[in-house]
Amino acid sequence: MPRLVDHEVRRREITDAVRRVIVAGGLAAVTFQTVAAEAGMSVRLVQYYFGTKREFLLATHRSVMHDAGARFAERMAAHSGDASPREAIRAVLVELLPLDERRRAEAIVLGAFNTAAIAGQGITADETLAAPRALVAIVADQLDRAGRADVSAARAALDAELILAAIGGIAQGMLPGHYTARTAVELVDHLLDVTLTTASDTEPEGPRGH
Template identity: 70%
Template sequence: MPRLVDHEVRRREITSAVKRVVIRRGLEAVTFQSVAAEAGISVRLVQYYFGTKREFLLATHRSVMEDAGNRFTKQLSTLGDDVSPRSAVCAILMQLLPLDAVRREEAVVLGAFAAAAITGQGISAEETLAAPRALVSIVESQLTRAGATTPHLDAELILAAAGGIAQGMVQGHYTDQAGVELIDHLLDRVV
């Protein structure tokens, strides 16, 4: 009897392998062969699920964004309906900071994708901007609730700063404590 395969599970195994390769060796090390070896499957199977390298790179980016989005949603739902705009924005930003292994790995992978978009390594910035735009919209809505006069610009500024702080933490420029303090100080000034 043939074995039944859950295609979504298999796709997730492959994108997880891509993430591990990126984390250990960088985006340039991602090939059909390296991903297949990391996932413990054949190159043909990787090609079956993702016809091109670009397809599995974009699928990997989407999976990182979906995981982070699920974490944001879960975190916001625990705060309740009467959460202050500042607390809601702070909860979102804390999920962006690499304060644990999962978020650190996400920051490394997203940093690699950002560098690839800048240097033209097959992924364009436009293909990776949906999630950041959604985050700007969420933060903007909270700032509007808080009565901000320029909520869109403030949301863009807050998220740009948070992204820089997160990358600085990955690089070792900021400690976890310093990253949290910087976010708190930023929110004190803007919200």
């Protein structure tokens, strides 16, 4: 009997190959031929699963975000219950840093997609924004839980945007070696120190009597 093919497994093999091609040579290196060679299959088979280069690029972006999302869910579950908002946010932010080869590869791939969106290379920011928006919502929710004095939900959302923008910069800075893993984690902690400081903590003291 012919062997049954798991189509989802085959699609994942292709998107994993796309990731490796991007890590090795950037988006410019991605073609049906290079992906097929990396995946160890024919060009025709890649075309069977993905009719266009755009299709397998977007599927690859989704696969990276799906993997990261699964890890975020595990982190959040591990820090549920007695975990403070700071601990929960820190767990998510540290997971975004390229602290091992898998996350380093993901950061390179996501950076390549960002560059493509900026340069107008067929992938738009709107097509890759769903996952970042979800992360902002997670962080904003935890900031709301922190109970900071005089901080509105709108302010929490802005703080979440700022935190994730900073983490994106730190993660990309780690790739060429601008930041070590230790420095990156220290920056995360400092960022949380600054963000979670309440308004009353930063107010100047009034004049003291003599």
